[in-house]
Amino acid sequence: MASLALRGVRKEYGKLVALAGLDLEVGDGEFFVLLGPSGAGKTTTLKCVAGLEAPTRGRVEIGGRDVTDAEPNTRHVAMAFENYALYPQQTVYDNIAFPLRSPRYRVAPETAQVRIERVTETLGIGHLLRRMPRELSGGQRQRVALARVLVRPADVLLLDEPLSHLDAKLRAAMRAELKSLGDLQSTTSLYVTHDYQEALALGDRIAVLRAGELVQVGTREEIWHRPADAFVARSFGQPGINMVPGEVVDTPVGRGFRSRDGAIALPLGAVPVPPGTAVEAGLRPRDLVLGERPGMLAVTGRVYVVEPLGRQLEVTIDVGAQRIALVTPRERVEPDSLVTLSVPPARLILFDGTTGVRIPVGGGAPEAVVAADAVTEVAGRV
Template identity: 35%
Template sequence: MSVIELKNIVKRYGDGYPAINDVSLDIAEGEFVILVGPSGSGKSTLLRMIVGLEDITNGELRIDDELINDAAPRERNLAMVFQNYALYPHLSVAENIAFPLMLTKGQYSKAEIDERVNRAATLLELGDHLDRKPANLSGGQRQRVAMGRAIVRDANAFLFDEPLSNLDAKLRIQMRTEISRMQRNLAVTTVYVTHDQTEAMTLGDKVAVLKKGVLQQYASPQELYDEPVNLFVGGFIGSPPMNFLPVENVDGALHSPFGTFSLPEARSAKLREAPRYLVAGIRPEDFHDAAALDEAKRSSGALLTAEVDVTEWLGNEVYAYLPFEAAPEIRKALEELDRDLDGEGTRTQVVAALDPSTAVAEGDEVQLWFDPAKVMVFDPETGENLTRDPENAQRLADASEAARRRALERAREQQQRA
């Protein structure tokens, strides 16, 4: 296990364009860190700079406090798993897994190589496939072979470049579990690139959210979800994504296309010096069909009234889509955000994730209940989350770090028993 430090890392290509611009990350021993962002955000470039496949224009990259900016990839002792698996088709599974050890030219005896290959195969449930060729394996099995090749090296860290993007949805879920279990069992420092924010939220101890080569936020998944620093992070993290509703800030009340509501005093106080036109962020799951609530519950929150355009029944929940027209003062900011999030420029709308028992149907006028204490408010010009609670963010960060340390300690105890 190793500590990886990136300090003010910059990558410029020949035309001067900064693909990575002043990114700093501290990756602790045994930590699982996700690099996530839309296409072109620089996440794969940053990973390739860590492994040594891309030069660093400016900044410092250290592994265990050793400056390695100019070190060759083979000198960094990092194991990388590529998107396309990079397996040798003419070699068996066992030979593919053993290949990095064979390149050391006598450093390992045949018995040592066999022992390492068998250990990795057992961990990844490949023991029955060691004599097969990659062409005869499923996509998930080929992915595990690529992971096995990384495991046998006893590398300082594992680097994954979108390893699950070629798999179908069901297999991606299974492989997420495999990778998470492997990382915890081995307690190895891991950096993982994905464009899928669900992978980021389920796998990472920490997630680095990138936008156009600039680090937006580096935090635990729960902190990103509950306390995003800006509009971009709030919109990128979550599935379905956070709803952004244009509001007019007048005397402490927020006027939206669907009705007026107010925040609790602790939050509304932060808006007294805020601009008149703002963006309110409400998670889809924070909406509830008011018709299904008792009067006491209804009176404890806020209500919005809208006409349902489309509904989608998913079994465990119903998505209700409620279109709206954004005011000109805010439309530009929402359109720009949509482009940044790789959107297709679709109509502005609210998505409510409702209980499957709801009777809401297309064309109905519906009242949606929500808790104003969960509403986030953003400045459309700067993108800043004006209602972010730094104290709660720190509590979430401390809880995440404590959980990571406990998991790391359990892994070490298991290794000692083995």
């Protein structure tokens, strides 16, 4: 086990910049998730750590040792590939035993067998050892690939979208298993995914990547409640966060937010930007409530679409020119009816309208709630 650090790692493929100088530190034993859309540079990062790609610039350090120029087989790194990369001509057993027969990690066949049995037992694939990879289902292959990674000693585990080829339900089940897998949770791991739920469920810390650049690194709470910018906010949540364009306005009780068409007005408290600044207000669908609630700000809108979602409903409401989605317990909501929805002002996340960077909204949430009605009135007059 060891810590892992990337220092200014840049990777270019010809003119294409895959990674634009990445600085990242993963602590000893930390489970670190890299999240981003395809093409963000997640897999390139993993391959630079593994030594399968040489960085154009920058350094990779494992346990404080500079391994930038080291051969992959000397880095003490294990990797699970997105496509599993099982050897098709070998049995499951031989696949898992493969690292234990290598010059570097060779152990006595008996020792290997004990270890393989332990790992496959944990992963529930003990009965598949004599099969060939082509005879396995997707979920089983995924487990075999994982077993091959866990069976050998490694300082750092690299996991490249290990669940992406599984169907939604199997993915959820495997996620819980990964979460409780002791070996995985105690070893320094770098986990790549484009699925925000995987990131939230598994990561001790999460790094959000966009176009080869690090947008934010933080715990799941930081990322969720204080996203660095609108891109990070949009990357998390289903249905996605509502973004309301508008501007900062002055009110008798402090600064406020007013949507472009004036239909939505919210108190902000102290904000470090002058009135008139173009901003976007982010409201998560599960923070909004249908009907009036004390201490929240009520706005009226017309129901656009109602979608049953099992126990809940997803309701999309036109508030002025803005289409707002919210999730609510199942009840009777008619399309085209006029409804009231309540916004908890403290849950509002404010972003700069041009750069998308988050603007911290001044503390005092309770006062903001009290001030809510005043703002509405003011906004109405503006």
